Amino acid sequence: MFYMFKHQMDIVLFLDNKSKLQVEHGKILEITNEKSLKLNFYEDCIDKDPSVCTPKTKGNENYLRYFSQSEKQECNNYEQVAQSMNDILQFCVNIGDSSWNGGSQVIFQYWPLNKFNRTDNPFITTSSGDQSVLESYFFNSNGYYIYCNYQSTLHYINESVLLFVDINGPRPGQMCFTAKVVAPYRKVRNFLQYQVCKYKNAQVAHKRAIKDILSMPSSIPDSYVIKYPIWSTWARYKVDVNTFSVRKFAKEIIDHGFPRGTFEIDDKWETCYGSAEFNTSRFENIKELTSLWTYPFLNLDCPCHEVAKTKGYLVKSTSNTTNVTWWNGDASYVDFTNPEAVVWWSNGLSNLLAKSGIDEGESSWSPQLPIFHDNDLTYYPDNIVNAYLKTISSFGNGIEYRAIRRSQEFGRLLRMNDRLPTLITALLQLNMIGYPFVLPDMIGGNGYFNSPPSKEMYIRWMQANVFMPVVQFSYTPWDFDQQTVDVCRKLMNLRANYTDTIIELMRGSVAKEYLLGENILVAPVIVEGATSRDVYLPFGLWRDENHPTSHLITGRKWLRNYPVKLDVLPWFTRVTLIFFILNVKIKIKSNFFFE
Numbered sequence: 188m189f190y191m192f193k194h195q196m197d198i199v200l201f202l203d204n205k206s207k208l209q210v211e212h213g214k215i216l217e218i219t220n221e222k223s224l225k226l227n228f229y230e231d232c233i234d235k236d237p238s239v240c241t242p243k244t245k246g247n248e249n250y251l252r253y254f255s256q257s258e259k260q261e262c263n264n265y266e267q268v269a270q271s272m273n274d275i276l277q278f279c280v281n282i283g284d285s286s287w288n289g290g291s292q293v294i295f296q297y298w299p300l301n302k303f304n305r306t307d308n309p310f311i312t313t314s315s316g317d318q319s320v321l322e323s324y325f326f327n328s329n330g331y332y333i334y335c336n337y338q339s340t341l342h343y344i345n346e347s348v349l350l351f352v353d354i355n356g357p358r359p360g361q362m363c364f365t366a367k368v369v370a371p372y373r374k375v376r377n378f379l380q381y382q383v384c385k386y387k388n389a390q391v392a393h394k395r396a397i398k399d400i401l402s403m404p405s406s407i408p409d410s411y412v413i414k415y416p417i418w419s420t421w422a423r424y425k426v427d428v429n430t431f432s433v434r435k436f437a438k439e440i441i442d443h444g445f446p447r448g449t450f451e452i453d454d455k456w457e458t459c460y461g462s463a464e465f466n467t468s469r470f471e472n473i474k475e476l477t478s479l480w481t482y483p484f485l486n487l488d489c490p491c492h493e494v495a496k497t498k499g500y501l502v503k504s505t506s507n508t509t510n511v512t513w514w515n516g517d518a519s520y521v522d523f524t525n526p527e528a529v530v531w532w533s534n535g536l537s538n539l540l541a542k543s544g545i546d547e548g549e550s551s552w553s554p555q556l557p558i559f560h561d562n563d564l565t566y567y568p569d570n571i572v573n574a575y576l577k578t579i580s581s582f583g584n585g586i587e588y589r590a591i592r593r594s595q596e597f598g599r600l601l602r603m604n605d606r607l608p609t610l611i612t613a614l615l616q617l618n619m620i621g622y623p624f625v626l627p628d629m630i631g632g633n634g635y636f637n638s639p640p641s642k643e644m645y646i647r648w649m650q651a652n653v654f655m656p657v658v659q660f661s662y663t664p665w666d667f668d669q670q671t672v673d674v675c676r677k678l679m680n681l682r683a684n685y686t687d688t689i690i691e692l693m694r695g696s697v698a699k700e701y702l703l704g705e706n707i708l709v710a711p712v713i714v715e716g717a718t719s720r721d722v723y724l725p726f727g728l729w730r731d732e733n734h735p736t737s738h739l740i741t742g743r744k745w746l747r748n749y750p751v752k753l754d755v756l757p758w759f760t761r762v763t764l765i766f767f768i769l770n771v772k773i774k775i776k777s778n779f780f781f782e
Contacts, residue, residue, distance in 0.1 A: 261395075262384035269377040272368050276379040279363040282355075286328040287362070288619045290352070291321030294604055298612035299328075306356035309371055310335075312572050312590045319590040320601065322620040323350060324396060325362065330386040332396050335364050335379075348380055393619070401621035404598030407690065408624050409585040412600065412657055414686045415448030416679070417626075422633055422661030428452060443665050443672055445679065449585075483532075483575045484511075484518040491535070492519060500528035502571060523574035533578060587626050595621040600657060602626045605633055607640075607648050607713050614655065627655050631662035642667045643753060644715050646674050650756040651711035653678045654703050656689060674754050706761040712751050719748040722757055729759040 267276045286299040291310075294317045297303040312319055326332035335350055349372040353363040366379040386392035397403065418440060420428045437450065485492040485501070495501050501509040501519040509519040522528045572590050579586055580597050589602035603613045605628045617625050630648045631639050639645065639662040652658055664675040685707070692704035703709065708729070710722040724742040731737060733755060739762055740746070749757055 289325035296609040296612040310350040406598035417659040629661040710757040
């Protein structure tokens with residue numbers, strides 16, 4: 188049942204004896220003096236289609252239009268409409284004592300996001316790592332979810348909302364969702380749409396959100412990449428990679444008894460960035476290589492850049508320039524919203540190879556403010572990201588990428604952020620917003636400071652990664668010592684016993700452990716120097732796989748000070764209740780006959 192009460196500038200939704208969600212709608216500001224304006228419901232628009240119901244204006248007043256959704260009794264839909272392009276529309280939610288999840292992946296990943304801080308943040312995909320993956324979906328442990336940019340009549344994300352998000356910003360203890368006509372948006376109308384739903388609990392709410400708004404993958408990544416590791420040249424060689432270094436690296440892998448897998452040439456394989464032509468002076472026999480790192484950019488020094496510019500295949504800014512800067516120089520961004528540009532770019536890549544490992548596409552390097560192919564002002568600035576992903580997805584299920592939005596159905600590998608401390612929280616965060624097929628970054632990191640981690644943290648990194656969907660190396664175990672080789676080989680053998688399970692369970696709270704499906708719990712160590720850690724076991728009966736013959740452990744309890752020597756990965760398997768009861772029955776029957 189719904190209850191809605193308006194008291195001054197607060198609206199309390201779903202008020203009951205157990206929990207409540209308080210939403211403040213009233214902070215509508217005039218940019219010139221930030222004067223607070225009155226916010227009203229306009230009764231004539233209740234339950235009416237927003238396309239045919241325009242609220243009457245009364246001077247400076249702005250209106251919240253409320254729509255009930257009959258087929259989803261658990262939800263209310265809201266729309267705020269600005270009467271002036273200078274108005275700022277905003278609603279805020281008290282974070283309270285419940286745990287909140289959803290939103291975006293960030294470099295220092297909080298999970299849940301209650302302690303996260305972000306102010307006046309444009310809610311679009313940005314540079315690698317910091318908000319490269321996001322969804323305008325937030326839910327809490329009391330069974331509420333908020334979905335911004337909701338189009339009540341068409342049931343899809345409305346890309347016309349100019350969304351900014353604050354978490355513990357100017358209003359500590361609140362999440363605020365704002366719409367305003369400022370960069371990076373180009374719009375001719377300002378409004379804010381959102382949906383608030385209340386379900387029995389968080390699990391029910393999240394499952395319904397997956398069904399209604401996030402959707403499920405239509406396929407899974409290439410099983411070969413799950414079963415066997417990726418060996419990348421990046422941390423070891425950076426751009427100084429050639430046929431000799433690749434062959435040397437491959438021989439080391441075989442000599443140390445590690446499984447062969449996907450060999451990734453990570454940078455400097457082209458004659459110039461964007462040419463889609465191999466540098467034959469570096470790689471004489473490229474047919475032996477497996478995957479490559481590619482990108483939606485054309486560097487200015489490439490001949491293909493002038494071809495694309497002449498044909499109108501590049502994204503322009505409002506100042507009519509196509510130039511942007513990314514980490515490998517000055518370039519332009521191919522306009523993947525232009526069908527002709529898509530065909531031209533795809534043909535170039537198709538001529539190069541039949542299967543590729545593509546992992547880049549981020550809107551922070553597109554021109555600001557971007558003008559796309561048909562100059563459609565309803566496009567988000569990061570619309571180019573989805574257009575790029577749609578293009579590369581046609582190259583098969585061996586694709587990997589690292590920037591994405593509204594694309595759960597692709598079913599490809601999503602590259603996670605760097606850094607061990609947030610490896611697990613990032614995995615959980617991406618799962619919560621609909622992306623279970625994650626690719627952790629290289630064990631030991633990218634080597635951006637030209638040195639690997641300590642031996643201890645390399646092994647801990649490997650332990651944290653071993654049950655995740657993919658294992659990726661660049662720094663290798665033999666870069667350290669024989670003990671590291673032995674421990675890592677043992678972990679890879681353990682993983683080999685479960686890769687079929689990982690593939691089977693690739694769909695489906697503490698921030699330092701994770702569940703693989705429902706029956707395997709992994710609690711790796713991510714703090715250097717640690718010799719013990721606390722492990723929480725959820726409901727069920729659990730077997731400690733480091734001591735498989737010991738007594739089963741009843742869940743919903745903490746194991747305090749669990750010892751974790753360097754070669755120990757704490758992991759537990761759930762024993763089903765049926766199996767346990769059958770064992771008891773057999774034992775009782777056996778005792779009866781012997782007596």
